[in-house]
Amino acid sequence: MIRLACDYQEGCHPKILERMVQTNLESTVGYGFDPYCESAKAKIKQACGTPNAEVYLLVGGTQTNSTVIRAILRPCEGVIAVTTGHVNGHEAGAIEFGGHKVLTLPSHDGKMNAQELDRYITGTFADSSWEHGVIPAMVYISQSTETGSVYSLSELEAIAAVAHKHGMPLFIDGARLGYGLASEGCDVTLKDVARLADVFYIGGTKVGTLLGEAVVFTNTRYAKNFFTIMKQSGAVLAKGRVIGLQFDTLFTDDLYMQISRHAVAMAMKLKAALQAKEYRFFSESPSNQQFVIMDNDKLKAFEEKVQVSHWCAVDEHHTAVRLCTSWATTEETIDRVIELL
Amino acid sequence: MIRLACDYQEGCHPKILERMVQTNLESTVGYGFDPYCESAKAKIKQACGTPNAEVYLLVGGTQTNSTVIRAILRPCEGVIAVTTGHVNGHEAGAIEFGGHKVLTLPSHDGKMNAQELDRYITGTFADSSWEHGVIPAMVYISQSTETGSVYSLSELEAIAAVAHKHGMPLFIDGARLGYGLASEGCDVTLKDVARLADVFYIGGTKVGTLLGEAVVFTNTRYAKNFFTIMKQSGAVLAKGRVIGLQFDTLFTDDLYMQISRHAVAMAMKLKAALQAKEYRFFSESPSNQQFVIMDNDKLKAFEEKVQVSHWCAVDEHHTAVRLCTSWATTEETIDRVIELL
């Protein structure tokens, strides 16, 4: 069985595992204060061009989103996201567990529109009864998005400008940040993300590690007591070095971007083949997730060989499915899938 | 530097790492539904003698405690623990974040007394204004405890009887369950724990894994929607197999108890040496954590070679410190430490 359903189906990049074997019996302090975590954080700050940032290493994406959001928001404040945002529909109410409402804007192929954001915030506070409602206080977007799309630099700048005009922090969910930055035609760099966001994270789980997400607070006033808030959220790993070592490896010799580019190259090869075979697409994606519309009969046969994600029914006879590549996807796998299409 | 400050300073048991290397590039489904998780769960149920239990694999101890407790308690209900219980002082308010008060009983060398528990519950409901207070609804204990002590079988049976008499579930925090069960003179088995608790967990992080705690609901009525509650708590690992494979290895050929017995043997060797040198102990521990009272000058010199945990000041000139062994502690290390005492 070939699995393209998601981008977290294999273990980790072999270089990571190699170092884990080498260092396994070393004795270090716990909770993320070991030399590997220190080194990882230094390299991440260097790569981001933000020497004064604070970096924290957490375990997974939902945990990271909920911990960052509740660390920043006060009671009765909400976070603005598009309807397709991970925090809105895919986290079993983790944000609400933290006491906060997700305030939704329309999704444009997975993306938020800066003008709509501005109108929404302005309109909320223009309402004479705004004090009876949830107060918008933070903007959340994903790069790349949940549907594979990628914000351009000008789009990101516009959103950051609106958020900051209204005194709100911009939080960028980078669970797939590598695949976003390496996507076809992307004009955004890691340094741009660090410059525009107040806080963002660099996804490890989907981009080469066993687990782990690196949160970067470029605006450190939002990081007060963040370690203890992580602890309260169950997000501090006792053997913190397990994450530190992985990010240290990813941020050595540009491995993070190198494996991200590979995944995107595999996705683009697949996309080209799908286009050549005249498949229709459910969304236009330049990154590692491709959303294709398949005839249900065809899909049934295809799924005997290739595991994909069912996204939604398009009509009675067609289904939108997701095919993902990752750092671990081989060219042989893509060639076989193309044959099967 | 020798490190005996805690039992999570090294990576994982080499057999685990070996299997991670072997299986690293296999492609599996995510979120804990892969064959390694399935196998681990089956082996755990077998070892517990509870074929109908439900097993869930979480990441860390604080996360596990807070997720289990909030899954079981309803609004205005609290969990009963001793003052030294991990949920009371060491989790940055994780239980309160879930909306619940920790109701405390005195700690007797880390343990709860069944009669005091009974009196506390009876007394609470005998108060005519009990409906204005937090309602006790769950009992939490740790085996082994935070101070190294271990409940005997009769003590556990007495606590379970009291909890069940009052219609409350008993939750056993087994972050160090292996070291407890392998402790000197312990008459409790894993099957006893499974029989007496409604829910408990088998600690991995401190007993041989990189991370991971296996929650066992023997009383499955408390497990409703537990997967989704884990998700909401950020406790579902995308690459669930990372935990599954580790527990599968620990529960193959009795590795879990084998490495636990080793850690306790090392602790007993250290304890005997401390006794021979006439050190005073802060608590009486038959398990892998030893709490010793040291002269501050002596301690200062000792700490140049051996890292320990400062527990508390005993008087102006003496400090209680913790020395831990683990699955990774070698006999050579213990011999060197004994020389340095």
Add this chain to the structure above:
Amino acid sequence: MIRLACDYQEGCHPKILERMVQTNLESTVGYGFDPYCESAKAKIKQACGTPNAEVYLLVGGTQTNSTVIRAILRPCEGVIAVTTGHVNGHEAGAIEFGGHKVLTLPSHDGKMNAQELDRYITGTFADSSWEHGVIPAMVYISQSTETGSVYSLSELEAIAAVAHKHGMPLFIDGARLGYGLASEGCDVTLKDVARLADVFYIGGTKVGTLLGEAVVFTNTRYAKNFFTIMKQSGAVLAKGRVIGLQFDTLFTDDLYMQISRHAVAMAMKLKAALQAKEYRFFSESPSNQQFVIMDNDKLKAFEEKVQVSHWCAVDEHHTAVRLCTSWATTEETIDRVIELL
């Protein structure tokens, strides 16, 4: 200045105040266990035809909604409401503060459609990844609704049937229940509401009292520990009799329905005048709230004499406004308003 902006602008029905004066210096027990509360609860159960129901007296609407919902839902569960539902937009995130997401369906003139509800629930659980999302577990509707509309008996029966088919309780927000039941053409009685809902409340604040909402659990399994949950929510009034006496008065000699019918009669007179003057309506309402579209210039002049609520801009030159009647609205007031239109 005439005020028609809302239905909570005056004090309370004079009969209530009269009894408050009579009983003011009587000494009673607190927290709602006094004879006036007991009498009120008995009369309410009688009026509902539910001798086995449990009745609780709370202070206000948002408090009641949030306390009832968090008493019933477990972690990771959500409540289904229409987008215009009070719990969704008008309570500053009170439901989310309790840890729960409001799951929204389209509003049809303020009402939920039973078929859409069924499709939504069925669709949610048909999704293979439903365990990663919020679990729908409760249905919330208002009678009358936030836009003045009123469910017919067959509509209520259809919604109750869908909720119960899926094992979910139906919660009816009756902040304006009197005005709903007394609305023009309404075929629903209080007994119908009690029969179809698992829990609902009878609004006092907007229908004749100074404050107070009477929650009726007809399905008492949802009421476990409700008094203590109220206490935890800050919803127990020390001088509970202040609410008890008011409901006791409202449920004596049918006063509740009598004053509700008066308010609706005043609203219908106003509506007829508006129709005669060819005003357009923003929603079709047979109850005490009328939503009218006014020319902005006309509105400006009108507001110098009559205070109304601005609902929303309809276009550049028109605004939808709300005019409310209540138990306290006099015919003279309505006549003067009609003159001013």
Add this chain to the structure above:
Amino acid sequence: MIRLACDYQEGCHPKILERMVQTNLESTVGYGFDPYCESAKAKIKQACGTPNAEVYLLVGGTQTNSTVIRAILRPCEGVIAVTTGHVNGHEAGAIEFGGHKVLTLPSHDGKMNAQELDRYITGTFADSSWEHGVIPAMVYISQSTETGSVYSLSELEAIAAVAHKHGMPLFIDGARLGYGLASEGCDVTLKDVARLADVFYIGGTKVGTLLGEAVVFTNTRYAKNFFTIMKQSGAVLAKGRVIGLQFDTLFTDDLYMQISRHAVAMAMKLKAALQAKEYRFFSESPSNQQFVIMDNDKLKAFEEKVQVSHWCAVDEHHTAVRLCTSWATTEETIDRVIELL
């Protein structure tokens, strides 16, 4: 039956009710923005000598404590209180519902000791693992306390100094503030309370109103969005004037202190009689609550005529009971009770 069990057994001071009757049918805006609320707030600020304070009117004590505390604390922060503090044991976990732990110090006849407070805070942050625990961030005391005792000015100044030295706000629960300030020998004034606390409240429910507590933020940086946080907590009364009018009356012609002094005078008369009859006291109280130890047989007979609160069993044959006076207690009542002792 004479009732001295608590100080909230009657309605409200007759002057309040008189004004409610006078103004009942006036039409005002809702939610606390009416002229009566405005007037009450102005008079309270005047009485406190704090023209720049912000005043908010809430419904009850538990609600006020929980709303103020969660408005101020951030995630993982806790509030320090004595074990007998109302927030610790009498609010059904309302503070924990808000996500925060109550950190307890010993109670000295109901009071906190400033030096113990200082040692506790200093000790907490001196612990090398403090970042793994709840972070103390706020000090809560009551004046008068739950056991009737009253802080002297120097005691209050010492506690405020410690709190502020550590950068923490001091919150004074004034549910019985009038009775505290009017207590025998008290050298504290309302202006002192306003000067030393960052936020406090003036209790209405127990001191003459039907309901209502007036929160005064003298340090307004803690009041950000407080109205909306109140709304989210269900603490905004739609007919806000019901509270406004009551406080406006209490703060006219010094009524608040006048009725407080009366209650204390009645308590002192009762206390003198108890002393003359050689009763033992459970606590030494100069305010309106008296805690007396009674022989159980004697108590049984006494309770046939006088309702008191059972506080706790002192030994097999004796019980500590509470007798409260209030603004409504008549001298005739006290004379009759003295006869019955």
